[in-house]
Amino acid sequence: MGVEQKLGNMGVVTVKMEELINWSRTNAMWPMLFGLACCAIEMMSAQSANHDMSRFGMELMRASPRQSDLMIVAGRVTRKMAPVLRRLYDQMPDPKWVIAMGDCASCGGVFNNYAVMQGVDEVVPVDVYVAGCPPRPEALMHGIVTLHEKVRGEKLKDWA
Amino acid sequence: MSEALQSYQQRLAQAFQAETSEFAGEISLIVPAPKILEAARMIHDEFGFDFLAYVTAVDYWPEENPRFHVVYAFRSLSQKLILHLRAPVPGISPSLPSIEPVYRNANWQEREVFDMFGIKFEGHSDPRRILMPADWQGHPQRKDYPLGYEEPQYSFNFDEIKARKPAPKE
Amino acid sequence: MTQIQEVSLDEIRHLVSERALTGDTMLLNMGPQHPSTHGVLRLLLELDGETVVNCIPDIGFLHTGIEKNMESKTYQKAEVMTDRMDYMNTVGNNFTYCLAVEKLVGLDVPARAQAIRVILAELTRIQSHLVWLGTAALDVAAMSVFLYCFREREQILDIMELVSGQRMMTTYIRPGGVWRDVPVEFEAAVRDFIKIIPKRIDEYEAMLTKNPLFLDRCLGIGVISGEEAINWGLTGATLRASGPDYDLRKYAPYSGYEQYDFEVPTHTDGDVYARYLIRIEEMRQSIRIIEQAMAKIPLGPVRSNNYKFVPPPRSEIGTSMEALIHHFKLWTEGFSAPKGSVYAATESPRGELGCFLEGDGGPKPYRVHFRAPSFDNLQVLPRLSKGHFVADLVAIIGSIDIVLGDIDR
Numbered sequence: 001m002g003v004e005q006k007l008g009n010m011g012v013v014t015v016k017m018e019e020l021i022n023w024s025r026t027n028a029m030w031p032m033l034f035g036l037a038c039c040a041i042e043m044m045s046a047q048s049a050n051h052d053m054s055r056f057g058m059e060l061m062r063a064s065p066r067q068s069d070l071m072i073v074a075g076r077v078t079r080k081m082a083p084v085l086r087r088l089y090d091q092m093p094d095p096k097w098v099i100a101m102g103d104c105a106s107c108g109g110v111f112n113n114y115a116v117m118q119g120v121d122e123v124v125p126v127d128v129y130v131a132g133c134p135p136r137p138e139a140l141m142h143g144i145v146t147l148h149e150k151v152r153g154e155k156l157k158d159w160a
Numbered sequence: 161m162s163e164a165l166q167s168y169q170q171r172l173a174q175a176f177q178a179e180t181s182e183f184a185g186e187i188s189l190i191v192p193a194p195k196i197l198e199a200a201r202m203i204h205d206e207f208g209f210d211f212l213a214y215v216t217a218v219d220y221w222p223e224e225n226p227r228f229h230v231v232y233a234f235r236s237l238s239q240k241l242i243l244h245l246r247a248p249v250p251g252i253s254p255s256l257p258s259i260e261p262v263y264r265n266a267n268w269q270e271r272e273v274f275d276m277f278g279i280k281f282e283g284h285s286d287p288r289r290i291l292m293p294a295d296w297q298g299h300p301q302r303k304d305y306p307l308g309y310e311e312p313q314y315s316f317n318f319d320e321i322k323a324r325k326p327a328p329k330e
Numbered sequence: 331m332t333q334i335q336e337v338s339l340d341e342i343r344h345l346v347s348e349r350a351l352t353g354d355t356m357l358l359n360m361g362p363q364h365p366s367t368h369g370v371l372r373l374l375l376e377l378d379g380e381t382v383v384n385c386i387p388d389i390g391f392l393h394t395g396i397e398k399n400m401e402s403k404t405y406q407k408a409e410v411m412t413d414r415m416d417y418m419n420t421v422g423n424n425f426t427y428c429l430a431v432e433k434l435v436g437l438d439v440p441a442r443a444q445a446i447r448v449i450l451a452e453l454t455r456i457q458s459h460l461v462w463l464g465t466a467a468l469d470v471a472a473m474s475v476f477l478y479c480f481r482e483r484e485q486i487l488d489i490m491e492l493v494s495g496q497r498m499m500t501t502y503i504r505p506g507g508v509w510r511d512v513p514v515e516f517e518a519a520v521r522d523f524i525k526i527i528p529k530r531i532d533e534y535e536a537m538l539t540k541n542p543l544f545l546d547r548c549l550g551i552g553v554i555s556g557e558e559a560i561n562w563g564l565t566g567a568t569l570r571a572s573g574p575d576y577d578l579r580k581y582a583p584y585s586g587y588e589q590y591d592f593e594v595p596t597h598t599d600g601d602v603y604a605r606y607l608i609r610i611e612e613m614r615q616s617i618r619i620i621e622q623a624m625a626k627i628p629l630g631p632v633r634s635n636n637y638k639f640v641p642p643p644r645s646e647i648g649t650s651m652e653a654l655i656h657h658f659k660l661w662t663e664g665f666s667a668p669k670g671s672v673y674a675a676t677e678s679p680r681g682e683l684g685c686f687l688e689g690d691g692g693p694k695p696y697r698v699h700f701r702a703p704s705f706d707n708l709q710v711l712p713r714l715s716k717g718h719f720v721a722d723l724v725a726i727i728g729s730i731d732i733v734l735g736d737i738d739r
Contacts, residue, residue: 044461049477050481063363076394078394081370081391111395112310112399113398114398123328133499183671210557211576213684213701233673237574265706289390291390293390301397301398
């Protein structure tokens with residue numbers, strides 16, 4: 001079994017272009033290091049040996065926004081930090097996705113006051129929301145798998 | 161309460177006409193605000209309290225005078241004692257001398273009190289906001305500053321709140 | 331929404347030297363998003379080539395308004411917000427807040443609850459030092475230590491989950507004691523952990539302590555003397571590396587620490603390497619405390635039975651009228667604290683964590699202020715990093731062990 005059966009005599013595989021591009025995007029999505037608060041520690045836990053995130057292709061976290069595709073906003077975003085967040089999002093090249101990790105990034109969480117932005121979707125468009133305070137590393141990985149499914153379903157006419 | 165601490169408190173009370181108040185085993189002295197730098201020097205040089213634990217403030221709005229109490233706590237590491245001090249400050253243009261020349265970590269502690277309450281510290285080397293953005297209006301931890309919370313979105317007011325809520329331009 | 335603050339030179343003219351104004355030195359922004367700043371810390375560096383002439387920290391990017399938010403919640407509900415301040419020392423934050431509340435209302439804590447509190451606080455100390463070791467070693471480019479430390483940390487988080495249901499933000503320590511008794515598997519889990527951790531700490535030491543690369547990067551960097559450290563208000567391992575042995579567990583023991591036999595390590599050099607050695611030794615001493623506490627843990631209730639402040643057990647509500655009334659009062663209005671202010675302090679992995687609490691006779695705290703250890707510890711960064719390279723600055727930030735949630739609250 002495997003690819004050899006499909007290859008035939010000439011060693012050629014035919015596949016839809018959408019599927020190929022979406023597959024390659026999901027398998028090597030590089031997250032940007034954007035850990036702000038407590039959720040960052042669970043993100044680091046998800047990266048480390050027990051729950052390994054590199055099996056999803058996210059081996060390294062890129063510090064530079066120019067070299068990353070995925071921004072995992074982990075932690076509470078305050079009003080002072082919001083312009084910085086938007087500027088970093090703008091610096092990421094297309095195609096880019098955003099995961100709002102944790103309750104504070106999704107909706108403001110426990111904090112409903114003058115200093116905390118009630119959900120990071122006030123400044124950046126979010127693709128996947130992961131709930132939890134902080135979400136378990138397994139929950140974050142479930143969020144990443146959900147994002148992969150969403151990316152697999154993207155259509156050519158959306159980004160051509 | 162140890163005798164050493166009591167003797168220090170009595171000397172402070174005599175020198176600055178400070179009132180004492182006791183609660184839950186702690187004694188705190190209320191020192192008039194303009195004298196706080198001299199009191200800090202006395203505590204540091206003569207009594208040997210070399211460590212400033214914190215500087216913070218309490219807002220007693222709507223009482224106008226005094227509206228704020230600036231609270232200090234000093235520790236003596238060698239004698240294992242702690243001394244609590246309060247300095248009442250009025251509500252209109254509140255200000256008092258900074259104790260930064262004596263205890264260097266008062267620098268950031270007083271900046272935080274200024275940022276949160278608007279109390280100015282005379283003689284401070286770097287009077288800027290520290291926690292809020294530099295162009296923020298208002299002093300958040302005052303009692304007449306609103307908490308600024310967002311109204312919960314239920315089904316009956318969902319659409320009106322959604323129209324007001326900021327959303328990103330792609 | 332505020333725009334990005336373009337700092338004009340006028341605002342910081344008094345902080346940078348004259349050479350910056352002529353262009354002799356360069357002003358570089360080590361921005362809020364940076365892999366080595368351990369959170370959202372912004373540093374304005376004034377550089378002469380690679381040497382740091384001055385560094386101006388800009389904090390507040392994580393300021394959550396916790397202190398003001400706690401004023402609008404009752405004492406019990408406000409405790410949930412304390413977990414999220416210093417997120418490496420979540421149990422310690424709850425602990426400090428509960429000590430302050432108990433001092434304010436005059437609540438007793440039974441002996442079994444005190445022992446459980448000590449065990450959890452020491453486990454949290456080990457967990458925080460493991461994360462510190464992983465990230466500080468990562469900053470000086472020792473990546474395998476990071477992976478090893480997080481492996482051990484998972485075991486501690488499993489114990490926390492066993493006890494309270496949550497890995498990090500447990501809110502297990504509540505005024506009057508702890509939330510509920512520990513399950514039967516707790517003792518076995520803690521004993522398993524204590525059995526393996528000393529050898530693991532030896533492994534980390536074997537990788538770092540005599541490593542010439544590590545020594546090169548850490549010896550003689552960021553030195554400060556004992557008296558200057560006290561004047562700057564430093565606490566924790568940052569202070570003890572310079573000489574003074576100020577540890578609140580010995581200075582003003584709380585929750586039964588006086589019955590346990592342990593040492594407080596100090597050092598005289600005051601540099602990055604000394605702080606590393608002290609934290610490794612603190613982990614070993616924490617293991618000692620946990621062993622003694624596990625051996626001596628008494629049987630008995632785990633929460634005070636003063637039902638004016640502590641919820642009565644659910645089984646009594648059906649039969650006793652007073653229990654029903656107390657339950658109702660606590661759930662609707664909450665307990666009231668008298669007028670007055672208290673200050674309670676504990677030893678967090680970073681230093682002296684204190685809670686200043688003022689009540690006004692009502693069910694909500696009138697003013698809460700947390701004396702955060704990282705706030706004063708970070709203040710000394712410009713003094714420590716003058717004259718060192720930017721790479722040394724990264725090592726110094728790692729050694730001071732700051733947590734931005736603690737600083738900004």
